[in-house]
Amino acid sequence: MELRQLRYFVTVAEELHFGRAAERLNIVQPAVSQQVARLERELGLRLLDRSSRHVRLTGDGERMLREARAVLxxxxxxxxxxxxxxxxxxxxxxxxxxxxxxxxxxxxxxxxxxxxxxxxxxxxxxxxxxxxxxxxxxxxxxxxxxxxxxxxxxxxxxxWRDPLSVLVPTAYRSDDGVKLVDLADLPLRLPADDVWLRDHLVAACREAGFEPVLGRAIGDFEAAVVEMTTGSPAWTVVYGTACEAAEGALWMGPFSPPRTAxxxxxxxxxxxxxxxxxxxxxxx
Structure with missing residues (x-):
């Protein structure tokens, strides 16, 4: 999909006439028809009803017109x-x-x-x-x-690429890097709105041979750290290598093998x- 195709489609939709659209765009009419047809093929949608007497938007065309205008x-x-x-x-x-x-x-x-x-x-x-x-x-x-x-x-x-660091109870500390499989029995807590991180880690755990136990989503990270320090053990992941963690109760370090985002x-x-x-x- 190209911006040019969207512009041609929007112009035809506003004029409801390929000839007038071509004049407005200052190009020849066949070029407009070809690009609009190409857009329809790429989208797999019929955007316009054409006949020798009229050009009309289809239902899909009306919805696509709103999106095309927003993109332009x-x-x-x-x-x-x-x-x-x-x-x-x-x-x-x-x-x-x-x-x-x-x-x-x-x-x-x-x-x-x-x-x-x-x-x-x-x-x-x-x-x-x-x-x-x-x-x-x-x-x-x-x-x-x-x-x-x-x-x-x-x-x-x-x-850039950020290293992914794991935050775990100190008992799981490994200066050589924490293996995912070693965390199989711990609940995994992640930010509720970070879809990529959740999908990435779930896929990585499955590749390591286990289905992660997803704990309660993290809304406030500092509050989650307090909960992990004083409550039930869990693990989470942070971007980079800097984290405010309770010294002695939690440990943050790399994965083995290393992971980045x-x-x-x-x-x-x-x-x-x-x-x-x-x-x-x-x-x-």
């Missing part, structure tokens, strides 16, 4: 942000952040503000799903997300490669 709006907005960054004009850059990125954010924002002193940067927090929706709608310009991301309509650039920069497809390169250089 996000791309146009991102392009405006990119143009502002490239030209040095003041503007607003809205960034979705992830926990544990303070040093990376401070370094990157310092670089951006040095190059664009009047840039207004707004940080927000949320889940991966919320960031994907916000990027597509244009209400967010950039997001940092951990874990694999499948989003063909967005740009996903891996900037990708850290990604996400943007809409609109920003120029120059702007994308500036973001990668600042935050990579």
């Amino acid at each position: 709006s996000a791309a146009d907005h991102a392009g405006e942000v990119a143009a502002g960054l490239a030209s040095g004009r003041s503007g607003v850059l809205r960034i979705g952040t992830a926990p544990g990125l303070r040093a990376r954010l401070e370094r990157g924002l310092t670089t951006l503000r040095t190059n664009t002193p009047d840039l207004d940067i707004q940080l927000s927090s949320g889940t991966t799903a919320e960031y994907l929706t916000a990027l597509r709608s244009g209400s967010l310009d950039v997001a940092f997300v951990r874990g694999d991301v499948a989003a063909a309509d967005l740009r996903v650039v891996e900037l 990708p850290g990604n920069l996400l943007t809409a497809v609109g920003p120029s490669l120059e702007c994308l390169g500036e973001l990668v250089a600042a935050f990579g």
Whole structure:
């Protein structure tokens, strides 16, 4: 799916006439028809009813029109942000952040503000799903997300990899790295909104030969640490190697073999490669 195809489809849907759509797009009519037909084949949907007398949207076409407009709006907005960054004009850059990125954010924002002193940067927090929706709608310009991301309509650039560290009762400590199979009898507690981490660890446990016992989801990490220190034994996983744990009761260390998580920069497809390169250089 290409932005060009979406633009052609939206224009035809607004004009309900291939000829007028071609005039509005300043291209020949066969090109419009070919690209819209290609979009329908790629989606496996019939978006338009065509006859010699009229062009009408199908039910699927009406629903797709709303989504296509949202994607194009996000791309146009991102392009405006990119143009502002490239030209040095003041503007607003809205960034979705992830926990544990303070040093990376401070370094990157310092670089951006040095190059664009009047840039207004707004940080927000949320889940991966919320960031994907916000990027597509244009209400967010950039997001940092951990874990694999499948989003063909967005740009996903891996900037770094975080080690995954295991937090366990001290009795399970292993300076050479904790093997997953050694944790088979312990409940696994994970953040409720981190779908990638849950899926990654469940799959890894199954590969190690056991089905993990999923404990109560973690809402507040500090509270969970207190519960793990004073209550029933459990284990969890954190990104990186820094964690506030109760000394003596819990131990944090690496897996054996080591495990990592990708850290990604996400943007809409609109920003120029120059702007994308500036973001990668600042935050990579």
